[in-house]
Amino acid sequence: MTLLEVKGLIVNRSGVPVVRGIDLVARSGEISVVLGSNGAGKTTTLEGLSGIIPASGEIVLDNASIAGASAGKRARAGLRHVEQGRTVFPEMTTEENLKVALHPDASLGEAYELFPELVQRRDVKAGMLSGGEQQMLVIARALVGRPKVIMVDEMSSGLAPVVVNRLMSGVRKLADGGMAVVLVEQFATLALGIGDRAYVLRRGQVVYDGGCAELARDPKRLHHLYLGDSVQAG
Amino acid sequence: MNSLLTSAVAGLSAGGAYAILGVCAIFNYRLVAVVNFTGAAIGAAGTFVMVALYEAGFPLAVDVVAGVAAGALAATLIGLVMTTWFAGSSASTKAAVTAALLVGIIAVGLRLTGGQHPHNFPEIVAGSAFRLAGVEVTRASVLTIAISVLFTVLTEMFLARTRMGLQLRALSQRPMAAELIGIRVKLLALCVWAVMGAVTSFALMVIAPLRSPDFMSISLLVVPALAAALIGAFTSFRAALVGGLMIGVIEGLASGLDAFSQYRGAIPFVVILAVLLWSQRGARWDEAR
Numbered sequence: 001m002t003l004l005e006v007k008g009l010i011v012n013r014s015g016v017p018v019v020r021g022i023d024l025v026a027r028s029g030e031i032s033v034v035l036g037s038n039g040a041g042k043t044t045t046l047e048g049l050s051g052i053i054p055a056s057g058e059i060v061l062d063n064a065s066i067a068g069a070s071a072g073k074r075a076r077a078g079l080r081h082v083e084q085g086r087t088v089f090p091e092m093t094t095e096e097n098l099k100v101a102l103h104p105d106a107s108l109g110e111a112y113e114l115f116p117e118l119v120q121r122r123d124v125k126a127g128m129l130s131g132g133e134q135q136m137l138v139i140a141r142a143l144v145g146r147p148k149v150i151m152v153d154e155m156s157s158g159l160a161p162v163v164v165n166r167l168m169s170g171v172r173k174l175a176d177g178g179m180a181v182v183l184v185e186q187f188a189t190l191a192l193g194i195g196d197r198a199y200v201l202r203r204g205q206v207v208y209d210g211g212c213a214e215l216a217r218d219p220k221r222l223h224h225l226y227l228g229d230s231v232q233a234g
Numbered sequence: 235m236n237s238l239l240t241s242a243v244a245g246l247s248a249g250g251a252y253a254i255l256g257v258c259a260i261f262n263y264r265l266v267a268v269v270n271f272t273g274a275a276i277g278a279a280g281t282f283v284m285v286a287l288y289e290a291g292f293p294l295a296v297d298v299v300a301g302v303a304a305g306a307l308a309a310t311l312i313g314l315v316m317t318t319w320f321a322g323s324s325a326s327t328k329a330a331v332t333a334a335l336l337v338g339i340i341a342v343g344l345r346l347t348g349g350q351h352p353h354n355f356p357e358i359v360a361g362s363a364f365r366l367a368g369v370e371v372t373r374a375s376v377l378t379i380a381i382s383v384l385f386t387v388l389t390e391m392f393l394a395r396t397r398m399g400l401q402l403r404a405l406s407q408r409p410m411a412a413e414l415i416g417i418r419v420k421l422l423a424l425c426v427w428a429v430m431g432a433v434t435s436f437a438l439m440v441i442a443p444l445r446s447p448d449f450m451s452i453s454l455l456v457v458p459a460l461a462a463a464l465i466g467a468f469t470s471f472r473a474a475l476v477g478g479l480m481i482g483v484i485e486g487l488a489s490g491l492d493a494f495s496q497y498r499g500a501i502p503f504v505v506i507l508a509v510l511l512w513s514q515r516g517a518r519w520d521e522a523r
């Protein structure tokens with residue numbers, strides 16, 4: 001079932017078009033991986049979708065248009081944007097970070113089940129957690145809000161490979177539970193390994209839309225998609 | 235010696251007002267990240283609505299309730315301006331906006347209340363509570379001190395124990411992240427403004443008859459209020475409470491000494507300067523390392 005459908009998304013930054021007409025879908029039970037090199041427009045796409053910055057184009061969440069709504073309304077409609085940079089509430093404990101986001105039908109147990117590592121750290125201020133723990137916390141915090149779609153930006157940046165693996169399997173579980181996941185990554189291999197559908201962005205446009213497995217089997221093509229024609233000689 | 239003590243005790247009544255205003259300033263800063271210059275002016279608006287109704291012959295209880303409501307409404311309007319147009323602005327821009335609003339409110343307030351024209355200020359709580367060092371300590375000053383203590387305790391408990399308190403803390407730490415998890419950011423911020431307006435209005439109604447009760451003087455109580463908040467580093471309600479009382483007492487002492495009494499109005503500025511220099515000292519020291 002399609003939970004998020006985006007058509008012709010355009011986002012400007014300081015008057016410059018940074019996202020230039022992107023189509024994207026995210027389905028229940030699937031991970032849609034969004035790849036692209038530095039500055040391709042991945043973060044800007046997510047920010048346009050979640051309403052942090054104004055965007056034009058169609059955004060349909062579970063059959064209802066949310067294009068005109070504020071960021072808060074989109075969130076309450078079931079869209080979660082986990083920003084890059086692990087935006088925990090630093091002066092609140094791990095548990096308070098989860099409680100404040102708790103949907104009436106959800107329980108803290110779901111968060112601790114997804115990332116048991118957090119149980120021991122429940123009374124520690126989130127600002128004192130390690131980078132990996134903070135990343136787990138912001139994903140778990142999104143989960144307990146009972147969203148339909150969760151979009152995660154650069155969750156692996158700056159983290160050790162073991163931790164990244166841990167996070168990837170957590171995100172896989174979210175999708176297996178019926179959520180639609182949009183996973184933005186700069187480093188492709190791991191994401192393509194757990195993802196279903198892939199999008200590659202270059203200069204604000206989609207240059208690949210297809211299966212993750214296909215792309216994972218063809219590293220040359222991926223390399224080419226990332227860098228474009230400019231480096232063909234190399 | 236004894237006369238000095240007398241002056242100090244006399245300063246307590248002003249100190250009570252500074253304390254509650256300082257606590258409200260921190261409330262404003264901690265929860266909606268605005269250094270608010272309009273706090274006392276909002277309270278003045280509420281107070282003068284009360285006075286107008288009183289002069290029109292309505293019963294005092296009605297006047298007080300209407301005045302508190304008017305203060306809450308005025309604060310909500312300012313909150314609306316801040317959250318609609320300046321939500322993403324820097325702290326200094328927001329402070330500058332409230333300073334500009336203060337000038338506007340004072341101008342309008344003076345016009346509507348007839349400038350220095352004397353008004354008939356009802357004493358909401360009249361009489362003296364007890365005598366200390368030969369001075370009557372008025373019920374009004376005891377009440378303002380009690381309100382500031384109560385407001386501090388209740389706010390701390392509210393933030394620590396309730397769901398809305400949790401949301402307010404999240405909002406104050408990371409407004410964008412709070413919005414992205416679906417917290418009703420704007421509504422919460424407006425509630426904070428409304429509560430601040432109501433509390434300030436009531437406190438100033440109680441204290442106004444003891445001060446020079448014209449719109450401008452009441453609005454400018456923001457200066458000692460921010461000095462008190464600064465003593466609390468815009469974080470600690472308790473330090474601001476103590477700081478506010480201290481400023482009042484020092485003012486009282488100064489007015490007891492002939493050489494200083496003319497300059498007692500400058501005391502909040504001296505306190506502000508001293509606190510800023512003190513905090514700078516730390517920064518310089520860090521830099522030097």
Ligand SMILES: Nc1ncnc2c1ncn2[C@@H]1O[C@H](COP(=O)(O)OP(=O)(O)OP(=O)(O)O)[C@@H](O)[C@H]1O
Pocket residue numbers: 013014016018036037038039040041042043044045186
């Ligand atoms: N505030 C801004 N004003 C103008 N241009 C901006 C602004 N922020 C980002 N950009 C530009 O928008 C483009 C896309 O940025 P964006 O952050 O969306 O890329 P990204 O794909 O997320 O990159 P990264 O992998 O580095 O996170 C970049 O070219 C960047 O220079």
Ligand SMILES: [Mg+2]
Pocket residue numbers: 042043044084153154
């Ligand atoms: Mg990015």
